[in-house]
Amino acid sequence: MPMKLLECDTLIPEREKHVYIKEAGEDTTQFLPLSDVATIPGSLSERGCAFCGAKLVIGGVLKDTIQMIHGPVGCAYDTWHTKRYPSDNDNFQLKYVWSTNVKEKNVVFGAEKLLKKSILEAFDEMPNIKRMFIYTTCATALIGDDPKAVARTVMEERPGVDIFVVECPGFAGVSQSKGHHVLNMAWIHEKVGQVEPVITSPYTMNFIGDYNIQGDTEMLAQYWKKLGIQVLSHFTGNATYDECRSMHRAQLDVVNCARSAGYIANELHKTYGIPRLDIDSWGFSYMSLGLRKIGDFFGLQDKVEELIAEEEAKWKPQLDWYKERLKGKKMAIWTGGPRLWHWTKAVEDDLGMEVVAMSSKFGHQEDFEKVIARGREGAIYIDDGNELEFFEVLAMVHPDVIFTGPRVGELVKKLHIPYINGHAYHNGPYMGYEGFVNMARDIYNAINSPLWALAGQDIQKGEQQ
Amino acid sequence: MSQADEMVTFIQEHCLWQFFSRASDRESNINGVLPLAFKIITGEPYKCETPDERCHFANANRLAAQMKSSLPWLEGLTKEGLADVISGAQGKLENITVKHSLNGELNLPGY
Numbered sequence: 001m002p003m004k005l006l007e008c009d010t011l012i013p014e015r016e017k018h019v020y021i022k023e024a025g026e027d028t029t030q031f032l033p034l035s036d037v038a039t040i041p042g043s044l045s046e047r048g049c050a051f052c053g054a055k056l057v058i059g060g061v062l063k064d065t066i067q068m069i070h071g072p073v074g075c076a077y078d079t080w081h082t083k084r085y086p087s088d089n090d091n092f093q094l095k096y097v098w099s100t101n102v103k104e105k106n107v108v109f110g111a112e113k114l115l116k117k118s119i120l121e122a123f124d125e126m127p128n129i130k131r132m133f134i135y136t137t138c139a140t141a142l143i144g145d146d147p148k149a150v151a152r153t154v155m156e157e158r159p160g161v162d163i164f165v166v167e168c169p170g171f172a173g174v175s176q177s178k179g180h181h182v183l184n185m186a187w188i189h190e191k192v193g194q195v196e197p198v199i200t201s202p203y204t205m206n207f208i209g210d211y212n213i214q215g216d217t218e219m220l221a222q223y224w225k226k227l228g229i230q231v232l233s234h235f236t237g238n239a240t241y242d243e244c245r246s247m248h249r250a251q252l253d254v255v256n257c258a259r260s261a262g263y264i265a266n267e268l269h270k271t272y273g274i275p276r277l278d279i280d281s282w283g284f285s286y287m288s289l290g291l292r293k294i295g296d297f298f299g300l301q302d303k304v305e306e307l308i309a310e311e312e313a314k315w316k317p318q319l320d321w322y323k324e325r326l327k328g329k330k331m332a333i334w335t336g337g338p339r340l341w342h343w344t345k346a347v348e349d350d351l352g353m354e355v356v357a358m359s360s361k362f363g364h365q366e367d368f369e370k371v372i373a374r375g376r377e378g379a380i381y382i383d384d385g386n387e388l389e390f391f392e393v394l395a396m397v398h399p400d401v402i403f404t405g406p407r408v409g410e411l412v413k414k415l416h417i418p419y420i421n422g423h424a425y426h427n428g429p430y431m432g433y434e435g436f437v438n439m440a441r442d443i444y445n446a447i448n449s450p451l452w453a454l455a456g457q458d459i460q461k462g463e464q465q
Numbered sequence: 466m467s468q469a470d471e472m473v474t475f476i477q478e479h480c481l482w483q484f485f486s487r488a489s490d491r492e493s494n495i496n497g498v499l500p501l502a503f504k505i506i507t508g509e510p511y512k513c514e515t516p517d518e519r520c521h522f523a524n525a526n527r528l529a530a531q532m533k534s535s536l537p538w539l540e541g542l543t544k545e546g547l548a549d550v551i552s553g554a555q556g557k558l559e560n561i562t563v564k565h566s567l568n569g570e571l572n573l574p575g576y
Contacts, residue, residue, distance in 0.1 A: 027477075028561065028568075029561055031567075032566075032568065258486075262485070263576070266487070266490070273517075275516045275517050275519070276485075276520070277520055277523060278481035278482060279481070280481070289527060289531075292527055293523040294523070296522060296526045345478070365567065366484055366486055366570065369562070369566070369568060370481065373477035
């Protein structure tokens with residue numbers, strides 16, 4: 001079937017290039033949704049901004065770094081606490097939010113002095129913290145502030161501190177994706193190679209594109225410890241600023257989220273010759289495959305087999321219990337981009353579910369190549385879906401559960417369809433073996449919750465219904 | 466469906482290395498992994514000394530194991546027959562993921 005123009009898109013027919021329904025015998029040389037392009041005016045997009053992609057997704061995860069957001073306070077508040085990535089140092093990065101709180105007078109007269117004052121004030125208030133990210137936002141980029149110059153001055157005045165500037169205002173790109181790109185490229189060019197790590201194992205790697213959502217990083221860290229692999233840098237789950245400056249010494253880059261961090265893995269290969277190994281960390285089959293690949297690279301096959309046997313013995317019976325009860329249930333995945341292709345076969349192979357519709361906010365065509373190759377025939381694949389499209393798709397495929405973000409989640413809850421937070425999870429972690437059982441449990445609980453039926457009752461009618 | 470087509474469908478569903486962002490990386494992975502998978506399946510000697518070769522080995526070794534269990538006709542092929550199927554699959558894969566790909570970003574210098 002060619003690209004699909006949904007009925008709700010009659011007045012914005014350009015949307016036809018963004019919606020695809022897979023049929024037998026087709027491949028991505030025939031049909032591939034247009035993506036990573038500007039949202040069509042009139043389409044009620046669910047996308048975030050480029051600044052958000054840099055701050056909320058990647059930079060804000062670092063556990064020892066002040067995140068100074070140079071702009072109006074809303075830019076800081078709205079990218080704080082909306083994603084749950086804890087850390088093993090008492091969640092410093094979740095407890096605090098920093099903003100230069102730019103006002104109208106700063107827009108008129110410039111905000112560099114305000115920025116410097118805010119930087120010094122933050123370091124003075126938190127004397128144990130010596131690392132900082134500064135982000136430009138739409139307002140401070142438009143008035144032409146030069147935060148890099150301010151950062152240089154502060155670093156000269158205070159030799160112990162190190163500051164990284166992310167120049168990616170919200171308007172810089174069509175979605176969050178631009179922020180991932182800008183942060184990746186600036187970090188590799190400006191900061192990687194500045195810190196020499198202490199090597200404690202003959203096997204070293206970076207784990208790239210995992211942000212410790214509800215403890216994912218810590219879940220996987222157990223495996224690396226058992227295998228004797230030293231992770232020099234998690235980019236950026238539960239990581240420190242300086243760990244991420246020492247990425248250049250790793251023997252291997254293992255990439256989970258290729259969309260948000262594939263760039264830095266490519267650049268590490270180009271500059272330092274570190275090979276890039278992409279894996280999926282969700283699902284039993286995928287996790288085992290990824291571990292076996294890492295074992296093959298380092299020559300640790302026996303240890304990997306032991307680990308897999310141990311984990312499967314512990315968690316497979318629970319997974320099977322859920323699989324028996326979730327078999328044939330229909331699921332929709334409306335998230336950022338990569339989780340479409342990470343999850344579609346994982347839930348189909350390991351839980352027997354059917355993924356019937358997928359929508360990506362910021363995926364590129366590369367992500368659609370992956371998900372169309374992995375996804376089932378008859379499924380609907382959408383780029384930058386809008387609210388009316390979501391309603392229409394629900395009527396077409398009737399999913400039993402939807403993985404999406406809180407914004408769309410509120411929408412589907414009103415239709416009494418169970419939703420699970422596909423970005424920050426409900427009760428994670430979801431990665432690894434134990435994590436995938438958590439995910440299965442959340443799906444089971446969501447589908448079987450009595451709340452959906454109760455929510456549909458009109459309490460004003462009392463017992464007469 | 467030909468055996469090469471079946472192999473391509475399998476690889477498309479299971480392997481992330483064919484989908485790297487840049488055309489040159491995709492070609493390098495396809496040409497690094499598939500010939501090595503052939504050697505692993507047929508027991509031919511191979512070397513994996515450089516970091517890139519070891520990474521290709523990790524992908525090829527798993528692909529060989531997965532294909533052996535999922536494509537039962539593989540075992541019945543002669544060495545020459547397998548060489549033909551894998552080389553056919555290699556060409557088809559390059560067509561899908563590089564030469565005829567609709568992905569407009571494959572050759573962007575700044576990707």
